[in-house]
Amino acid sequence: MNENETKRLSRLTAILTRLQTKRLLTSTELADKFSVSVRTIYRDIRALEQAGVPIITEEGKGYSLMEGYKIPPVMFTEAQANALIIAEQLVLKNKDASFIKDYSEAIEKIKAVLRYSQKDKVNLLSERTRFDQNINRERNSNSLSELQFALTNFRLVNIDYINAGEKSTYRTIEPFALLSTENWLLVAYCQLRKEFRFFRLDRIKKLQVLNEHFEPHKMTLQEYFDKFH
Template sequence: MKDNDTKRLSRLTAILIQLQTKRLITAPNLAEKFGVSVRTIYRDIRALEQAGVPILTEEGKGYSLMEGYKIPPIMFSESQANALILAEQLVLKNKDASFIKDYTEAVDKIKAVLRQAEKDKANLLAERTRFDQNLNRERNSDNISQIQQALTNFQPIAIDYTNEQGSSTRRIIEPFALLSTNENWLLVAWCRLRETFRYFRLDRIKKLEILSDTFEPHKMTLQEYFDKY
């Protein structure tokens, strides 16, 4: 498949998602979002109609999907599913019970369309993530998505880590859980250098590399870890 064809297929899929999530959307809005001309969007809409998607056109307003039309389940990438799980942990700290209920039910529906392998990883990540409210300090980390991937795929990580005294060491660790405290994001991981579980502040990880091999999953839950350590 040519690169242009791949880009167009990706755009058509994205337009379907936009139609599914918005009641009404205009061609100029879509053109701006995808960085193409309005004429290109017109062609994309015609292509979707020819493929059997019942798109309704409201003159001067925009496009919408016919009421009751069901688009096949959206395939989330692993990192996108992980981001949703992390967002769920944030929402669980909200004090509005109805909001928590609605969001949790929405995430359950999203999980339902994941493939079984991604579903298992999403559930593992939900079990291994804890989030506390932080109203006073910023969290500085660019590595959460990579760490989530390594955690759910049981891949060791090589890190350059700087401790409180400013000393830097190279370590290989086995990620176990992600915690958010009042101060920062913490990674709980088995440190092969120290041969024990350690906490690593994400803002002190200066370099990170996911290794290609895998490690044997640690046979305990996060609560069991807290009870033991």
């Protein structure tokens, strides 16, 4: 296989990966990404179609993959996907640009094999998670995965919580965001207090994710900070 064939095979694989990562891609976007002509992208799309890849062409919009098509055999549970997104947020704090690029490309490939429903959830979790610059302090929590699940599935959570005065309280909360400072913090709407509150994860002594759903809060994390802080 000569160099041109090797480059084309690599590009075809990358195009398939990107098609699985994003719901819609244009030929211009792909041409810019791989520094080739739009005509070359047309040929690449035809080659993938001839290989049996179910690509849907939307006139005037772009290309997408038929729902349900994915590269086997890699599959992730929702909890595993959420853990990877948390890791991605940590990596983005790294100062080495090449490391960030390599990890981001790896995460893109991982996202490509997630079902659309999972893809939406990990994107929400990514938007609702924030880290400060100090990522080396010890953080103790046994409930992060369960809270990630509740946050992305809009499920109510019951907690036994020890407040700053060392008193035990029982709350029903609506998880909204996760923040990493000196400790993990959960931003949640407290149904008892009828307002958003911060909860330290290391002070949650018992947690139960309920089957009951809550109405999603129609704001981003930044909008929350702008409104309440």
